[in-house]
Amino acid sequence: MLLRPGDAALLPKPSLTIDSLTLSSFRNYDSVRIEPSAGLIALCGHNGAGKTNLLEAISLLTPGRGLRGAAFDDLVMSGQHKGWAVSAVLDSPAGEVKLGTAWQAGTGDDREAGSGSSREVRIDGQVQRSAGTLAEYVRALWLTPAMDRLFAGPASDRRRFLDRLTATFDPSHGTRVNALERLLRERNRLNCEEHPQARWLDSVEAQLAQSAVAVAAARNDAIAAVRSFINHARQRGSERPFPWAEVIVDGELEQQLIDRPAVQIEDEYRTLLADSRGLDRAAGRTLRGPHRADLLVSHGPRQMEARLCSTGEQKALLIGLVLAQARAVRETFDGVAPLLLLDEVAAHLDDVRRAALMEELLELGSQAWMTGTDRQLFEAASRCTQIYEVSDGQIVRAGPEQETA
Numbered sequence: 001m002l003l004r005p006g007d008a009a010l011l012p013k014p015s016l017t018i019d020s021l022t023l024s025s026f027r028n029y030d031s032v033r034i035e036p037s038a039g040l041i042a043l044c045g046h047n048g049a050g051k052t053n054l055l056e057a058i059s060l061l062t063p064g065r066g067l068r069g070a071a072f073d074d075l076v077m078s079g080q081h082k083g084w085a086v087s088a089v090l091d092s093p094a095g096e097v098k099l100g101t102a103w104q105a106g107t108g109d110d111r112e113a114g115s116g117s118s119r120e121v122r123i124d125g126q127v128q129r130s131a132g133t134l135a136e137y138v139r140a141l142w143l144t145p146a147m148d149r150l151f152a153g154p155a156s157d158r159r160r161f162l163d164r165l166t167a168t169f170d171p172s173h174g175t176r177v178n179a180l181e182r183l184l185r186e187r188n189r190l191n192c193e194e195h196p197q198a199r200w201l202d203s204v205e206a207q208l209a210q211s212a213v214a215v216a217a218a219r220n221d222a223i224a225a226v227r228s229f230i231n232h233a234r235q236r237g238s239e240r241p242f243p244w245a246e247v248i249v250d251g252e253l254e255q256q257l258i259d260r261p262a263v264q265i266e267d268e269y270r271t272l273l274a275d276s277r278g279l280d281r282a283a284g285r286t287l288r289g290p291h292r293a294d295l296l297v298s299h300g301p302r303q304m305e306a307r308l309c310s311t312g313e314q315k316a317l318l319i320g321l322v323l324a325q326a327r328a329v330r331e332t333f334d335g336v337a338p339l340l341l342l343d344e345v346a347a348h349l350d351d352v353r354r355a356a357l358m359e360e361l362l363e364l365g366s367q368a369w370m371t372g373t374d375r376q377l378f379e380a381a382s383r384c385t386q387i388y389e390v391s392d393g394q395i396v397r398a399g400p401e402q403e404t405a
Contacts, residue, residue, distance in 0.1 A: 013091075014039045015336040016139070017367045018058065020089040025081040027053035028393045038386035040361060042378045043371045044398070045390035051371035052144070054390070055341040057086045058369060059142060061099050063131045063167070063174045067142045067341060072103040072119055082106070090137060093336060097137055098124050135171030139329055141322055142341035151297055151306035151314050158295040162249065166222040168329050168338060173218050180215050183208040184286055187273070191281050201277065208289075209270035213262050216253035216290045223249055225332060229324040234300060241356035242320030243313075244300040251293025297321070315348060323360055330364070337366040345370065346377040355380040 018036065023029040028050045043051040052068075056075075059066040076084050083104035090097040100122040121128040123137065141164075150157055167173040187204045190196055227247060234244040249255075256265050272288065280286050297306040299317055306317055322340075330337040340361070346354050358381035361368045372378065375398065378385050387398040 014365050014367045015093055017091045018088050019091050022087045023057050024085040025077040026057055026084040034395055036386055039367050040385040041369045042385050042387045043390050044375050049390045051390050052343050055343055060086050060101055061138050062140050063135050067144055132175050139168045139338040141338050143345050144343040155294040162295045166218050169222045170218050176215050180211045183211055188285055191277055205270055205273040209266045212290050213266045217257055219249050220254055220257055225328040226325050229327045241353045242316050245317050245321050246298040246300050248296045250296045251290055253290050326364055337364055340366045340368040342370045346372055
């Protein structure tokens with residue numbers, strides 16, 4: 001149901017929107033503010049203008065290191081600046097919420113500051129204990145050119161994608177994954193000592209088994225939610241521009257949890273860890289567990305592994321998977337669709353798929369932030385899209401009332 005030009009006023013405002021975004025000393029932006037009023041937002045400009053930097057800033061309003069995974073000290077604008085800040089006014093079903101996050105050189109632990117691992121988060125002016133709190137207010141999904149090789153790349157990339165997907169349904173998942181990684185490091189350290197202490201290993205492995213099962217179970221729940229909307233797409237036919245995908249979590253614990261009690265899997269994994277100490281010590285790491293899981297994706301209509309599909313097919317498959325995830329999030333959270341950050345997604349699509357993407361976004365009801373070098377990329381929904389020209393740290397609203405942000 002692609003809207004005709006002039007129909008933008010008939011579109012309901014998305015349930016979750018950023019009404020104001022402010023960046024200070026962030027990447028190539030000294031100070032900039034943007035106040036969008038549309039569901040679809042296009043950021044246009046030449047390569048290197050700073051379009052992706054804006055998407056990255058929005059992604060930092062969620063837990064983690066954002067869509068590029070950069071160290072926080074690398075985000076500071078070059079020059080004499082000592083830190084950066086990103087803030088937003090969010091309109092949600094719960095009302096207006098003011099979010100802010102910032103990093104300052106020399107604050108907190110010097111080692112952490114140097115690696116960019118600590119930042120301050122404020123919600124309505126109140127400092128939060130951790131960035132994890134942001135997940136209670138903002139759910140955002142993103143697609144970037146770096147993800148184009150997701151299906152053919154290393155399993156670690158797909159595992160991160162899976163855990164980000166899971167965190168959009170379960171805000172605590174990121175904290176659990178961090179705890180799992182910490183316990184794995186601790187077990188590896190203890191197990192590789194010259195004279196490992198069994199009682200310390202027993203204690204850590206008991207916590208590790210509990211954490212591992214929790215992570216695996218959350219992944220299964222998230223994939224089950226997404227799969228229900230993949231099945232919906234499947235019923236709509238195999239000739240859709242964005243084909244449906246078959247997705248499976250290929251993990252030992254994840255598969256066992258499908259039809260067996262979690263408490264039994266936890267006991268068995270704890271026993272496995274104890275029995276595997278010698279083998280793991282020789283390898284220098286823990287060889288089995290959810291940290292070794294993979295996400296297997298197949299092109300549904302063609303019954304072909306995604307990694308074997310053409311580049312164009314992989315792109316379309318990935319877009320379809322993210323759209324299914326967005327619909328599942330919307331259904332799970334009472335009709336509130338997540339924010340979408342789409343970096344250069346339309347650039348490599350043909351005209352049919354580009355128009356289909358705009359139609360899908362309008363139907364979904366998300367606030368979608370898109371980037372592209374040419375305004376013509378968004379022609380299929382031009383009257384429903386707010387377009388900004390980005391150039392060297394400046395943002396100008398395109399149209400008759402052009403103004404510098």
